[in-house]
Amino acid sequence: MDTLTPTSTAATTDSYRPALHFTAKDTWLNDPNGLIFHDGVYHLYYQNNPVGNVWGNMSWGHATSTDLLTWTEHPVAIACDENEDIFSGSIVHDRHNTSGFGDGSTAPLVAVYTSAFKPGSLHEGVQAQSLAYSLDGGYSWTKHGGNPVLNRGSAEFRDPKVIWYDGGADSYWVMVAVEATDFQVVLYKSRDLKAWEPLSTFGPANATGGVWECPDLFPLPVDGDPENVKWVLTVNLNPGGPNNGSAGQYFIGDFDGTTFTSASTVTEGLQDPDRLGDYQWLDWGRDYYAAVSFSDAPENRRLMIAWMNNWEYANQIPTTPWRSPMSLAREISLQARDGELCLVQQPAGDWTALAGTESLHLSGTTIDDGVQVLAGAAGTVQRIDVSFTPGGAEEFGLILRGDGTKGTRVGIRPGEGTLLVDRRESGRTDFHDSFPSIDSAPIQATSGSYDLTIFVDRCSAEVFAQDGQVTMTELIFPAETSTSLAVYAVGGTATMNSLQVAQLG
Structure with a gap:
């Protein structure tokens, strides 16, 4: 089967x-x-x-x-x-x-x-x-x-x-x-x-x-x-x-x-x-x-x-009958x-074979302080390629599988040199005390930018940063209706140099 x-x-x-x-x-x-x-x-x-x-x-x-x-x-x-x-x-x-x-x-x-x-x-x-x-x-x-x-x-x-x-x-x-x-x-x-x-x-x-x-x-x-x-x-x-x-x-x-x-x-x-x-x-x-x-x-x-x-x-983890x-x-x-x-x-693999006909392309977008939901970017199974240049923001990034301002945050804190995944508001988190978390990894800008490829699936996000030098893999359990993709910044602005969202399957 x-x-x-x-x-x-x-x-x-x-x-x-x-x-x-x-x-x-x-x-x-x-x-x-x-x-x-x-x-x-x-x-x-x-x-x-x-x-x-x-x-x-x-x-x-x-x-x-x-x-x-x-x-x-x-x-x-x-x-x-x-x-x-x-x-x-x-x-x-x-x-x-x-x-x-x-x-x-x-x-x-x-x-x-x-x-x-x-x-x-x-x-x-x-x-x-x-x-x-x-x-x-x-x-x-x-x-x-x-x-x-x-x-x-x-x-x-x-x-x-x-x-x-x-x-x-x-x-x-x-x-x-x-x-x-x-x-x-x-x-x-x-x-x-x-x-x-x-x-x-x-x-x-x-x-x-x-x-x-x-x-x-x-x-x-x-x-x-x-x-x-x-x-x-x-x-x-x-x-x-x-x-x-x-x-x-x-x-x-x-x-x-x-x-x-x-x-x-x-x-x-x-x-x-x-x-x-x-x-x-x-x-x-x-x-x-x-x-x-x-x-x-x-x-x-x-x-x-x-x-x-x-x-x-x-x-x-809240899955059945499989786990x-x-x-x-x-x-x-x-x-x-x-x-x-x-x-x-x-x-690994030929990901173009799974890409659907719908995709979103943006470039040169200023991310203001706060959360901005991206029109035309909603989905549950996606490949996201994004490049950021920092501005004055303390933190900036994406909110995956979201519902307004809530979802899984994948962010950059340039002053700390960290990549983070925050799943405290990612959906179901109540099944174990240690599941809601903010996890981080060291990251440095390459030629002034931060480049991420993110594979979003129905219960996970896999992040490949700086051409795969840093990776972060996280389970998430969002509501079926939580499908939005948003950008956000905290304490200032940043620039999204480019964004490509491919719906997979």
Whole structure:
């Protein structure tokens, strides 16, 4: 069933169900798992409760796409049983059949996942790494009879991301996983995906305000230069994000096949709570967690998806029968900006394919002190591209999914050097005390202007600022009738250099 096409029935029977983001039809989902591009298809597996819309009964759900914009949901791929829950992990295409799971004509896909062993099982209370394999392109899976393949006897050892390390004659599989409560990434190597030996550890470092989860490790060229390649280690943590709750951080450095060495560590050991703003975050919003990247993406692109929710209120968001969306897929690049390396993120996919015929174009507009609703800009699913030049205003920006002066404010405070999302009047906020919030991120003008691309969906706003150098992802739950778009300024004026609003779907 197609759960994400703009014309799908599911998208019109629930005022909060996204038109642009994947959701399960009628169940709970969280962390993306096993992301892989295989035989022309993007496979999104994810933590799923097949029988409810709150966390529990962890299994791997499954969806596919050919364009990263529309997704088709499939039956549960790897199900929990009486012995284990199926926690997060990754999938590799075992092209050379190193595992021996192939049948002589088909190289297997191999899922490496965390077995969370239940009371009464042989490994009760332990989290260890296990395997399953598929010979039909990822639609049906068989658990390995020798599971688990890597057991440290730990209750908090999880979330394996496996990559192929190309060391010429000495090439092998590398696993990055976490000892979650030790704030430590642990690295292992294997020739066959079954027997693993330790390589090294990384951490604690930078943000350690909550458990470490869902790591990833990948190379990226700096500014597209294949002769200048750095490695990026991403680590998600909960809580301890820059605006409270769940978040993802990253480190930039080098990997020699054994050890990851960070060149961007700010704080060794346990974090300094006053330095959260100095760390490098995948996203500064409240609702971008467990981000991991696709294996084998075409043209060596680095594509990433995250769970669009926050563990502070994840089980309470006001949606039914489904609960939790995924973020948009993003293409990740590594660029030098202002003398420092940083990840730059852009929404992936051909967005012109979803754009409707209606759009609004404005230029050279003065924003007076107060709120000005924009005629012809109303909508519920939109792409907004806007550029501002500051004037005397202390704050200026847009009010999304509004109803007069109320709505979700996306603003700039140039004197503070901050981008903010204020969702205190965004709609439904009463389901959890921590949901109504003002969240902020550091931002600096580029050639005197602030440029934002914002994707507005029925329950979210994803902000890409300064060409993707800063991102903020936030859930919102506006009334169905709250569709206006407004500009505002506080304490003076500003200039909206240009505005383009495209209705999507």
